[in-house]
Amino acid sequence: MNTRGLRSQLKDSVPVAGLCPQGAYGVQDSLRSGFTSVKNELLPSHPLELSEKNFMLNQDKMNFSSLRNIQGLHAPLKLQMEYRAARQIQRLPFLQSSNLALDTLRGNDESIGFEDILNDPTQSEMMGEPHMMVEYKLGLM
């Protein structure tokens, strides 16, 4: 795994005051995210924000651990291998990938939830600049 691309994956965590400022080399990036303010990070976010961000991960963990207890280690191991393979089928970062294989594995192709109706990425109002997004993904920024 390319270590320079790690920062783009770290972004998924909700900011904690003082730790991991969002800039290169751990320094606050004033140009993009403004001045540091402890108040910004301490203000109440929505009570559901954290649990929603991690919902898929927690569901998967729960399902895999119960599968491991019932059928043994091989079952979640094989499934996770398939998940990893399916997750790698992606378009470039600024294009929307359908994630068809991943959805079929998870069973999302036969159910409708709020993530299919609200905030559809294919109809997002903002466009990302392709060069910037690819650079961010590769960790070159």
Next chain:
Amino acid sequence: MALSNVLETPLPGFNFDNAARNAALEGLYDGGQTPKPMKTGTTIAGVVFKDGVVLGADTRATSGEVVADKMCSKIHYIAPNIYCCGAGTAADTEKTTELLSSNLTIFSQTSGRNPRLVMAVNILQDMLYRYHGQIGASLILGGVDCTGNHLYTVGPYGSVNKMPYLAMGSGDLAALGILEDRYQQDMELDTAKELVRVAIHAGIMNDLASGNNIDICVITREGVDYIRPYQESEYKDSRYRPGTTPVLTKKVVPLKLEVVQESVQQMETI
């Protein structure tokens, strides 16, 4: 979001960016004048009888102290054999029942089976528990499936209760009083309809947020009878019946149309 450029595509689903802004705005409003969502402060009730289930609801939707909708439909379609009454925030009950109905339709098409009530209840319970009560929907589900006639209630936090008679909403205490007193097992259809009507009527009379007409939905193995309205309110505001204004003259002018162009397009059916 204030940025004109994004570095990553936004995730689908709920977007919590405005939560901090809303918290700050609520501080500005001090005095509780924030705009109120439309709620169905309501009386809904359901009863299991010999051949099926009877659901009843009033038809008033309030927004704060104002009646927002006098003929609101609170009994929602879920499946051909399952209907759901909804109390709480009107939008939440509508969308949740629509989502549930879509999921059950997909299921019945892929598996070729009629959905059972327990499946609907489980889907609802998972969905509502996931959002920890932020979706304000208290629902009464009733239906007939291959295992019998069932009546369930699902609370906004995900609690489920299975009973032969139920009432929810702001007028539920009044309705439950009637139901507790007069419910019997294995009632006939007319007795059950009358019982639900009286229960909803008690809710309407004793609760400010319930009112106007009464809707009744009867679900049996043969089919569904959705009677809307079952009973109209005595206090209707149409003071001027049709025919109040006398007609003095009437003139009819037929519009002469001629065919200018006719074209036939074949539809390709494979």
